[in-house]
Amino acid sequence: xxxxxxxxxxxxxxxxxxxxxxxxxxxxxxxxxxxxxxxxxxxxxxxxxxxxxxxxxxxxxxxxxxxxxxxxxxxxxxxxxxxxxxxxxxxxxxxxxxxxxxxxxxxxxxxxxxxxxxxxx
Numbered sequence: 001x002x003x004x005x006x007x008x009x010x011x012x013x014x015x016x017x018x019x020x021x022x023x024x025x026x027x028x029x030x031x032x033x034x035x036x037x038x039x040x041x042x043x044x045x046x047x048x049x050x051x052x053x054x055x056x057x058x059x060x061x062x063x064x065x066x067x068x069x070x071x072x073x074x075x076x077x078x079x080x081x082x083x084x085x086x087x088x089x090x091x092x093x094x095x096x097x098x099x100x101x102x103x104x105x106x107x108x109x110x111x112x113x114x115x116x117x118x119x120x121x
Contacts, residue, residue, distance in 0.1 A: 009112040012070055014038035019067040021045065025056030036065065037093050043074065043109065044093050046102040054078050054103055063107060069115040074107040
């Protein structure tokens with residue numbers, strides 16, 4: 001049952017990928033709009049390499065992603081710039097990271113909240 005609920009929540013996140021990434025740490029509270037991709041149970045996003053959120057993620061792994069109908073708390077890992085292996089990151093986002101001055105960030109979901117819409121079956 002839990003695995004099905006998790007899969008449903010990740011499918012909703014994948015279907016509405018534009019969200020706000022929020023971090024806290026030495027650079028203070030930071031929030032920025034990002035687009036995420038769900039793959040192999042994790043969320044991947046490209047973050048500009050010059051943004052203070054990367055500094056926060058280095059010191060505090062917990063992040064919050066907020067979409068229009070969902071919110072996710074997770075543990076983030078800045079995988080790096082466009083060099084080296086990416087583990088389970090999808091090829092599409094790896095190619096985009098190589099083409100831009102961005103850092104690939106992986107988020108492992110710890111807690112997901114979905115907006116109630118109708119009755120679940």
